[in-house]
Amino acid sequence: MRSKLLALATxxxxxxxxxxxxxxxxxxxxxxxxxVGNTAWVLTATALxxxxxxxxxxxxxxxxxxxxxxxxxxxxxxxxxxxxSIVWVVCGYTLAFGTDISGVIGFDSFFLSGIKVTDLxxxxxxxxLLFAAFQMTFAGITVxxxxxxxxxRLKFSTWIxxxxxxxxxxxxxxxHWVWGGGFLSADGVLDFAGGTVVHINAGVAxxxxxxxxxxxxxxxxxxxxxxxxxxxLGASMLWFGWFGFNAGSELGADGIAASAFLVTNTAAAVxxxxxxxxxxVTYKKFTLLGIASGIVAGLVAITPAAGFVDTAGAxxxxxxxxxxxxxxxxxxxxxxxxxxxxxxxxxxxxxxxWGAIATGIFANPxxxxxxxxxxxxxxxxxxxxxxxxxxxxxxTAIVTAVVFKIAxxxxxxxxxxxxxxxxxxxxxxxxxxxxxLR
Amino acid sequence: xxxxxxxxxxxxxxxxxxxxxxxxxxGMTVSEVKGYGRQQGHSELYRxxxxxxxxxxxxxxxxxxxxxxxxxxxxxxxKSARTGKIGDGKIFVSNVExxxxxxxxxxxxxxx
Numbered sequence: 043m044r045s046k047l048l049a050l051a052t053x054x055x056x057x058x059x060x061x062x063x064x065x066x067x068x069x070x071x072x073x074x075x076x077x078v079g080n081t082a083w084v085l086t087a088t089a090l091x092x093x094x095x096x097x098x099x100x101x102x103x104x105x106x107x108x109x110x111x112x113x114x115x116x117x118x119x120x121x122x123x124x125x126x127s128i129v130w131v132v133c134g135y136t137l138a139f140g141t142d143i144s145g146v147i148g149f150d151s152f153f154l155s156g157i158k159v160t161d162l163x164x165x166x167x168x169x170x171l172l173f174a175a176f177q178m179t180f181a182g183i184t185v186x187x188x189x190x191x192x193x194x195r196l197k198f199s200t201w202i203x204x205x206x207x208x209x210x211x212x213x214x215x216x217x218h219w220v221w222g223g224g225f226l227s228a229d230g231v232l233d234f235a236g237g238t239v240v241h242i243n244a245g246v247a248x249x250x251x252x253x254x255x256x257x258x259x260x261x262x263x264x265x266x267x268x269x270x271x272x273x274x275l276g277a278s279m280l281w282f283g284w285f286g287f288n289a290g291s292e293l294g295a296d297g298i299a300a301s302a303f304l305v306t307n308t309a310a311a312v313x314x315x316x317x318x319x320x321x322x323v324t325y326k327k328f329t330l331l332g333i334a335s336g337i338v339a340g341l342v343a344i345t346p347a348a349g350f351v352d353t354a355g356a357x358x359x360x361x362x363x364x365x366x367x368x369x370x371x372x373x374x375x376x377x378x379x380x381x382x383x384x385x386x387x388x389x390x391x392x393x394x395x396w397g398a399i400a401t402g403i404f405a406n407p408x409x410x411x412x413x414x415x416x417x418x419x420x421x422x423x424x425x426x427x428x429x430x431x432x433x434x435x436x437x438t439a440i441v442t443a444v445v446f447k448i449a450x451x452x453x454x455x456x457x458x459x460x461x462x463x464x465x466x467x468x469x470x471x472x473x474x475x476x477x478x479l480r
Numbered sequence: 481x482x483x484x485x486x487x488x489x490x491x492x493x494x495x496x497x498x499x500x501x502x503x504x505x506x507g508m509t510v511s512e513v514k515g516y517g518r519q520q521g522h523s524e525l526y527r528x529x530x531x532x533x534x535x536x537x538x539x540x541x542x543x544x545x546x547x548x549x550x551x552x553x554x555x556x557x558x559k560s561a562r563t564g565k566i567g568d569g570k571i572f573v574s575n576v577e578x579x580x581x582x583x584x585x586x587x588x589x590x591x592x
Contacts, residue, residue: 106526262529263531264531265531266526270526325528327525331526331527332527335527371528385527
């Protein structure tokens, strides 16, 4: 608006130029006002996403751990969220969403100082403080997701130190590149709600930690999940919270949010179905753990695409997500022989990569003018998406390795003793039991 | 006095208990146990990892009765616990040398 006015002004005599400049200044002063509907929705969505980590993910993961490690596994998710909550307001937010420095990182000030309650985020006209809170819940779930790869053998103190350092050194920069005005967003990478920032990031971080930490001592022996019931309950809570995650990422109560909400549900349902069918064909059982895993795989894959694709796109994304994640868990892990205990990489990494690339294929400009994919004539988008995926994988792998090493040194070794491992971490690390069935 | 130990399928416990109650057996001890016999174990599948469960859950019922009742009790347990499929369990009978009712101090046949 301002540039148009100025362009007009240059063609006019000097006296009118002054008047035009005044008008432009007035236009700038007529500051945007807070959008009540958007603010109400994002407040709600923030609470929904918060619920995903210490409740949804904690139970999803906890139910898959052996009963002697159930509390420790839950504690890693809960503590991941707590650590993220603190780090985010101290420095995480400003590194990710502060004023851009050369496309690499952001920075304004520590402790969110300088952000007034009246300040509005440009997208959605919601309070900046609300945007900061919404994004905080994403940092929390991302680090908690990575914990699934290393349960039942990682020292709790190492985990706490790792979580703090990792959010600063790994999560915040990638969030900045994709969402905070950094170089990947400048290159045009589409990531509606966190395919690269959240899922590929968490999956790769989990894999790197699992490789560095080594397998559980009795890996491959009878490792019965403590409760598939808890896992399914957790998956359902994740599904519920994911509406806030994906539809909330529109930062507005509008048609795109509604579309994101619907396709999120479609992809989850379809992926659960396709995982179940592939598993049935392979093993002749309809496992509920497989259905729950498929739900999560579908949710992961639709995340980057949620605000860009239509229902048909979501159906294809979901079907493929269930199948690739099934092979991520049943093929890749067995072939490469790493102990990614709860398949953080097998599901979040693999389905996340598929979702990121699929966004470049299925993004429909009729849904959202900000994204045009291969099927709508923009073949280049797929390459841009691949760039986003590759950059994330490389950066995450390197930084996670460094940060994990530092956390390990600071806490006197990352792994619990062999005795503690066989005794179970609930008793050794927490002095508690998940159940007292007496 | 004899002790009759029966290892049975867990879901048959109610039937056996009711049948024994009809014989005026006034008490029993029940434990949840694990083990295997000819039935062997079974396998469970979690995200493509197949684990063999060697020991299956069973119920062990212990009843101590006077000698005259032994055959009747065995007969009743066999009838009430049988499904005809593998894994129905076993019954073991052994001698009991002494028994005491703690509250009254009654001994042997008076105390079972």
